[in-house]
Amino acid sequence: MPQLDEKQLQALLRLKRYENPPPGYFDALLDRVHRRQREEMLRRPAWQIALERVRAFFAPMQMGWRHAGAMAAVLIVGIAAIRVAIPDRTAAPVQIAQIPAGSNLQATAPSITLQPAGAQPLTAQQNRRVTRDPDAPVRFIIDTQPVSYETTQIRF
Amino acid sequence: MTVIPLPLLSLVPSSLPAHSAFPAAALAGRKDARTASEVDELEKSRREDEALVARAQTGDAAAFDALVTKHSPRLYALVYNMTSNHDDTDDMLQDVWAKVYRGIGGFRGQSQFSTWLHSVAANTTINFLKKRVRRRTMNLDDLDSGILQDKEFVELQANSTPVRDADLGEMLKKINEAIQQLTPVHRAVVTMFDIQGLPHAEIAKILRISEGTVRSRLFYAHQQLQTQLSEFAPTNQSTAK
Numbered sequence: 001m002p003q004l005d006e007k008q009l010q011a012l013l014r015l016k017r018y019e020n021p022p023p024g025y026f027d028a029l030l031d032r033v034h035r036r037q038r039e040e041m042l043r044r045p046a047w048q049i050a051l052e053r054v055r056a057f058f059a060p061m062q063m064g065w066r067h068a069g070a071m072a073a074v075l076i077v078g079i080a081a082i083r084v085a086i087p088d089r090t091a092a093p094v095q096i097a098q099i100p101a102g103s104n105l106q107a108t109a110p111s112i113t114l115q116p117a118g119a120q121p122l123t124a125q126q127n128r129r130v131t132r133d134p135d136a137p138v139r140f141i142i143d144t145q146p147v148s149y150e151t152t153q154i155r156f
Numbered sequence: 157m158t159v160i161p162l163p164l165l166s167l168v169p170s171s172l173p174a175h176s177a178f179p180a181a182a183l184a185g186r187k188d189a190r191t192a193s194e195v196d197e198l199e200k201s202r203r204e205d206e207a208l209v210a211r212a213q214t215g216d217a218a219a220f221d222a223l224v225t226k227h228s229p230r231l232y233a234l235v236y237n238m239t240s241n242h243d244d245t246d247d248m249l250q251d252v253w254a255k256v257y258r259g260i261g262g263f264r265g266q267s268q269f270s271t272w273l274h275s276v277a278a279n280t281t282i283n284f285l286k287k288r289v290r291r292r293t294m295n296l297d298d299l300d301s302g303i304l305q306d307k308e309f310v311e312l313q314a315n316s317t318p319v320r321d322a323d324l325g326e327m328l329k330k331i332n333e334a335i336q337q338l339t340p341v342h343r344a345v346v347t348m349f350d351i352q353g354l355p356h357a358e359i360a361k362i363l364r365i366s367e368g369t370v371r372s373r374l375f376y377a378h379q380q381l382q383t384q385l386s387e388f389a390p391t392n393q394s395t396a397k
Contacts, residue, residue: 002389003382008316011308012331012388013350013381016237018303019296019328021245026228029246033224033253040254 205269237347238281240332241295252277274362285340316390334384342377
């Protein structure tokens with residue numbers, strides 16, 4: 001069976017250049033490209049938007065990556081220095097409630113130590129340090145609760 | 157006609173109609189040679205692209221629109237001839253322009269914009285065709301009436317009785333079917349070389365393969381197509397005319 005030679009094959013293939021999309025197709029394509037761009041802008045994740053805003057902010061400064069990196073390093077060192085300079089006030093306990101020695105409640109009620117939220121629990125040594133000195137005068141904690149719930153005999 | 161070697165391989169300007177993208181004489185024999193006026197036009201087109209890309213990179217939406225308007229016909233031809241489906245081509249083109257819109261900020265001009273653009277389009281289409289397991293039915297575009305005045309077609313009709321007797325629409329359908337039998341990478345090479353008229357070197361740049369690979373893929377694809385389209389081969393009798 002005879003076959004096409006190279007030139008004839010290319011002449012046949014080039015006929016495909018005469019296949020054209022419907023008139024006005026390319027104008028409509030531009031509209032569709034615009035719509036696609038808008039859709040993509042709405043679907044973008046927040047980090048991408050934030051990154052773009054940061055870039056847009058620095059763009060007029062004509063800043064190179066080295067300059068930006070140096071600025072970021074200074075910022076990190078500054079924050080670290082501030083954290084080191086400010087003493088950590090969260091370590092000390094705020095209030096300690098104790099039960100007096102010799103009280104008959106001591107056996108039943110455990111000693112309560114109030115600490116700020118997030119503070120480390122006291123070690124045994126620290127706990128010993130904050131327990132009451134036996135020679136010190138006895139302190140009583142006056143509760144906000146009424147002393148007695150017994151009904152009074154007094155009538156008005 | 158003065159023919160000078162192509163100084164730096166570049167694409168055919170997209171301002172030309174897709175079907176007249178490359179002169180027939182160049183396609184027939186001298187693939188990598190263009191006339192002085194063609195080279196001037198290519199250079200002008202390249203400079204125009206550079207200016208538009210620079211403006212688009214600064215956020216000028218009108219410049220990006222101008223790039224879309226300028227390059228879409230050639231991109232359409234590339235993708236359509238690989239898919240043989242108008243709807244798929246439409247989807248692909250939108251994908252390609254979305255990718256270009258996202259990536260144009262990072263385009264550093266190491267290659268020509270049109271080379272980069274064709275690279276994005278060709279790779280997007282190849283990936284799409286590889287993923288498309290079942291071949292969809294063809295959805296072909298209408299034929300331009302200019303085909304009847306095409307010099308090479310007239311010559312082919314004169315030499316080949318099967319071509320002369322064939323219905324034009326049916327013939328194009330068979331050509332499309334034959335192209336669809338090729339693998340996506342072979343289709344890409346045939347589309348760019350035989351239909352769009354790009355030189356081997358330019359195709360190699362677009363597909364990021366060697367020129368030797370382009371030539372070997374073309375050789376294999378041509379063999380396949382010659383077998384598929386043998387019904388249009390001129391018989392001895394018709395050749396004698």
